[in-house]
Amino acid sequence: MHPAFSVVFFTTATGAGYGLLALLGVLGGFQIIPPDFWLGLIGMGLALGLIAAGLLSSTGHLGRPERAWRAFSQWRSSWLSREGVASVLTFIPAGLFGIGWVFFGKTDGWVGIAGLLAACGAAVTVCTTGMIYASLKPIAQWHSRFTLPGYLVFSAMTGSLLLNALLQGFALGSKILLVASVLLTLLGWGWKLATWRYNDRLEIPTTANTATGLAGGTVRSLEWPHTEENYLLKEMGFRIARKHSARLRQITQLLTFALPGLLLAVTVALPRPFAAALSLLAAIVQFAGVLVERWLFFAEAKHTVTLYYGR
Template sequence: MHPAFSVVFFTTATGAGYGLLALLGVLGGLQIIPADFWLGLVGLALALGLIAAGLLSSTGHLGRPERAWRAFSQWRSSWLSREGVSSVITFIPAGLFGIGWVFLGHTDGWVAIAGLLAAIGAIVTVCTTGMIYASLKPIAQWHSRYTLPAYLIFAAMTGSVLLNALCQGFAIGSKMLLAACVLLTVFGWGWKLATWRHNDRLEIPTTANTATGLAGGTVRSLEWPHTEENYLLKEMGFRIARKHGAKLRRITQLLAFALPVLLLTAAFVLPWPFAAVFSGFAAIVQFTGMLVERWLFFAEAKHTVTLYYGR
């Protein structure tokens, strides 16, 4: 699949934003983290800013962005529409939670309920995003048991690392949060390796014979259906060289998982403000690595339609 940057940034930014929002809603609503004015202001602004930037970026991949609003009407059958509806609904409790935390100075009572509802909305929205890809049967690399959990795991991972960086920056970080960040990053690393292993061993049952319904022989293409590059080949027939894919996988592991683990481990043993600096670097490096991971997620996917072009 063609890895358009608008969609790569959308899935990365919204995943981190919803992960951070969910953690702020739960931990803030349960008073596990203090109702600090600046933490609430910066944290919620960062979470909602990432979500809004990602959603706006996603419209850049549409042929007619001005018609994006029509996607909301198909929520009964479309995961894309459900994602749009849930993302908008989530802004309502998130906004109330922000008003209570930032302007009223407390996160208990109705503010806590709003925070928990915002967390639920964030989780539901991430699930709908994952299902957009997991439900696509023509793309075997996505239509697997690994896709939906990956979106939830990576949202929790990047969101926790962002929250830790914020808490460390305001000198209210905790060893428990740091340990959770390390464990989630290691878990995400293992899940990504398992996904790659599954995809590399994947035996796709669909062939040119089954795709055309012409059994009993070997179907091959004498001529391409088109004499030049078209939309299908551009969007569905993108190919990445094996050596480049292997290199980008190593970069993903280094930036998204290995370096953040090392930086967070260093922050675990260093005093403040060094712990804050290392935590901030970990969040930046991991976000960069997840952009590479998302690019690979699209680039390595193979659509069944390419069989009609002899690929």
């Protein structure tokens, strides 16, 4: 599949934003973190800003962005539409939670309830995003048991590193959150390795024979339908060299998992100014790594429509 940057940035930014929003909603709703004005303003601003930026960037891949609103009408059958509805609905409790935290200086009572609802909405939205890809049967690399949990793990992982950086900056960091961030990073690493292993061993059952219903012999095309690249080949027949794929996998592991995990491990033994700086660096490096990982997520996927073109 063609890895358009608008969609790559969308899945990365919204995943991190919803992960941070969910953690803020839960920890704030249960009064585990204090209702500090600047923490609420920066934390909620960052979470909602990432979500809004991701949603806006996703329209860049549409042929007619002005008609994006029509996607909301197909929520009964389309995961894309359900994602749009869930993302909009999540802004309601998230906005109330942010207003109560920033302007009223409280995270209990109705504000806490709004925070917990925002956390639930964030989790549901991430699930709908994952199901957009997991529900696509023509793309075997996505239509597997690894896709949806992977979206949830990556959202929690990136969100936890952002929250850790925020709390470290406000001298509110805890070793529990730090350890949780490291564990989530390791979980994400293991899940990504398992996903790659599954995809590399994947035997796609669809062939030219099964697609045409002709069981005898080997079906092959006598003449290709196009002599030049067309829209389908550009969008669904994108190809990446094996050596480039291997190198990008190494970069993904370094930036998304290894380096952030190492920085967080070092943070435990450092005083606040250095711990806050390394925590912020870990979050930034991981965000860049997830951009590479998302690019690979699209580039390595193969749509069965390419059978028509002999690929």
